Amino acid sequence: MKVDREWSDGLPIYRQLRDRVVAMMLDGILKEGDPLPSVRNVAAEYRVNPLTVMKAYESLVDEGLVEARRGLGMFINAGARARLLEGEKQRFLEEEWPKIRETIERLGLTPDDLLRARRGKKP
Amino acid sequence: MKVDREWSDGLPIYRQLRDRVVAMMLDGILKEGDPLPSVRNVAAEYRVNPLTVMKAYESLVDEGLVEARRGLGMFINAGARARLLEGEKQRFLEEEWPKIRETIERLGLTPDDLLRARRGKKP
Amino acid sequence: MKVDREWSDGLPIYRQLRDRVVAMMLDGILKEGDPLPSVRNVAAEYRVNPLTVMKAYESLVDEGLVEARRGLGMFINAGARARLLEGEKQRFLEEEWPKIRETIERLGLTPDDLLRARRGKKP
Amino acid sequence: MKVDREWSDGLPIYRQLRDRVVAMMLDGILKEGDPLPSVRNVAAEYRVNPLTVMKAYESLVDEGLVEARRGLGMFINAGARARLLEGEKQRFLEEEWPKIRETIERLGLTPDDLLRARRGKKP
DNA sequence: GTGGTCTAGACCACT
DNA sequence: GTGGTCTAGACCACG
Numbered sequence: 001m002k003v004d005r006e007w008s009d010g011l012p013i014y015r016q017l018r019d020r021v022v023a024m025m026l027d028g029i030l031k032e033g034d035p036l037p038s039v040r041n042v043a044a045e046y047r048v049n050p051l052t053v054m055k056a057y058e059s060l061v062d063e064g065l066v067e068a069r070r071g072l073g074m075f076i077n078a079g080a081r082a083r084l085l086e087g088e089k090q091r092f093l094e095e096e097w098p099k100i101r102e103t104i105e106r107l108g109l110t111p112d113d114l115l116r117a118r119r120g121k122k123p
Numbered sequence: 124m125k126v127d128r129e130w131s132d133g134l135p136i137y138r139q140l141r142d143r144v145v146a147m148m149l150d151g152i153l154k155e156g157d158p159l160p161s162v163r164n165v166a167a168e169y170r171v172n173p174l175t176v177m178k179a180y181e182s183l184v185d186e187g188l189v190e191a192r193r194g195l196g197m198f199i200n201a202g203a204r205a206r207l208l209e210g211e212k213q214r215f216l217e218e219e220w221p222k223i224r225e226t227i228e229r230l231g232l233t234p235d236d237l238l239r240a241r242r243g244k245k246p
Numbered sequence: 247m248k249v250d251r252e253w254s255d256g257l258p259i260y261r262q263l264r265d266r267v268v269a270m271m272l273d274g275i276l277k278e279g280d281p282l283p284s285v286r287n288v289a290a291e292y293r294v295n296p297l298t299v300m301k302a303y304e305s306l307v308d309e310g311l312v313e314a315r316r317g318l319g320m321f322i323n324a325g326a327r328a329r330l331l332e333g334e335k336q337r338f339l340e341e342e343w344p345k346i347r348e349t350i351e352r353l354g355l356t357p358d359d360l361l362r363a364r365r366g367k368k369p
Numbered sequence: 370m371k372v373d374r375e376w377s378d379g380l381p382i383y384r385q386l387r388d389r390v391v392a393m394m395l396d397g398i399l400k401e402g403d404p405l406p407s408v409r410n411v412a413a414e415y416r417v418n419p420l421t422v423m424k425a426y427e428s429l430v431d432e433g434l435v436e437a438r439r440g441l442g443m444f445i446n447a448g449a450r451a452r453l454l455e456g457e458k459q460r461f462l463e464e465e466w467p468k469i470r471e472t473i474e475r476l477g478l479t480p481d482d483l484l485r486a487r488r489g490k491k492p
Numbered sequence: 493g494t495g496g497t498c499t500a501g502a503c504c505a506c507t
Numbered sequence: 508g509t510g511g512t513c514t515a516g517a518c519c520a521c522g
Contacts, residue, residue, distance in 0.1 A: 013439070089231075092227075117217070180495090193522070272475045273475065335477075343483060353457055381498090437511090440507035442510075
């Protein structure tokens with residue numbers, strides 16, 4: 001499996017790494033109790049400084065989604081997915097979605113525009 | 124008229140200033156040929172360094188939306204709104220919307236959730 | 247006769263006005279003893295602030311190319327063209343031409359490129 | 370190696386800095402993938418404010434010639450030289466050269482004058 | 493009055 | 508160490 005090593009600018013790399021792990025948790029690719037891929041591996045895979053990966057993992061620990069077991073690695077906590085889902089849902093609906101709606105209106109985009117964009121770039 | 128002097132963190136101030144001007148252009152508050160409020164005024168109004176305002180205005184010049192006339196001020200170019208609208212539409216549909224759709228799906232949000240969020244935070 | 251009212255950016259308008267007068271003197275359109283067009287007329291013609299025109303004319307006086315006769319206007323001095331020609335020649339050969347040569351070499355432009363560019367944009 | 374720290378007046382310093390980097394790219398001194406000298410170093414070397422250097426580097430980023438990698442430095446993009454060469458060639462032939470030709474004719478300079486000026490100021 | 497450039501110095505985030 | 512953002516204050520050229 002190929003890995004997407006592209007970084008979008010503006011957002012720090014460690015944040016993007018964190019977001020990818022979260023996405024994998026939400027998508028069920030990483031399940032509760034599973035170990036996170038090792039810092040070394042991720043660093044090598046993504047051609048990134050190990051410290052950057054550590055920073056990403058640490059923020060997951062701070063969020064209580066992940067737990068470090070010394071000598072073994074980092075593991076996804078029980079209940080992580082549910083808590084994550086609830087928190088992100090709320091944040092999205094309250095903070096992001098209103099702004100997105102505003103943008104859509106400002107640009108005069110119709111539901112049709114949005115649906116068409118859904119399937120590939122060239123209709 | 125009250126002014127919103129709040130800055131959201133993460134995005135640099137000069138970027139937020141630029142975005143506000145763009146929004147005012149899209150909303151028709153600033154029309155083509157109109158002068159932009161002077162650098163000094165904006166700086167005073169928003170309690171911000173003039174250089175920061177300059178940076179915001181410069182990016183508008185770079186985008187070709189605005190023109191500086193020496194000793195007179197900065198003016199909105201003809202055709203600015205149309206070009207802006209087209210560019211932003213495309214960028215939104217190609218770059219932002221796909222990510223947003225992905226997030227919505229990942230969080231398992233229903234159209235109903237999104238519609239309900241539309242009307243105020245506290246239902 | 248139509249007038250070219252386009253200003254290239256970067257160079258101040260009063261400087262461009264001065265340069266146009268100089269060009270007309272070199273081209274023999276304005277001859278020694280001739281009066282310069284009045285500040286008012288030029289200002290109206292070019293849609294420019296009269297002060298800006300004055301500034302251009304003043305610099306010509308400073309260069310000794312033009313003389314102001316009170317109540318009559320400004321007149322081109324005797325010997326203006328010759329002096330102008332000699333000074334500009336020297337300045338061009340010593341200051342501008344070396345840089346231009348360097349640019350040409352750096353870009354790898356051949357004499358042929360330069361000759362072809364001479365006749366219209368699309369060969 | 371000595372550094373030329375002289376600034377020609379008229380053109381802003383950040384513009385001159387940008388031009389020097391471009392010249393080094395065209396001359397092959399700076400190759401694609403190479404890092405640009407750090408903002409701080411250049412600032413110290415040329416006795417200039419770091420912000421001024423930043424402004425120069427930013428314009429290179431805007432032109433797509435250079436890329437900033439956070440925490441690492443700024444690097445010359447692949448294909449930068451070719452794109453640069455093509456763009457500058459065209460700009461020179463279309464915008465600058467016609468004016469230069471006009472000046473040469475106006476001053477009545479012969480090819481001989483131009484060739485002689487080529488070899489040092491004092492013949 | 494306007495924009496434009498520059499300085500000195502600070503603080504931040506990223507690697 | 509790197510780039511990136513911001514401030515306070517100065518000076519200039521232009522209209």
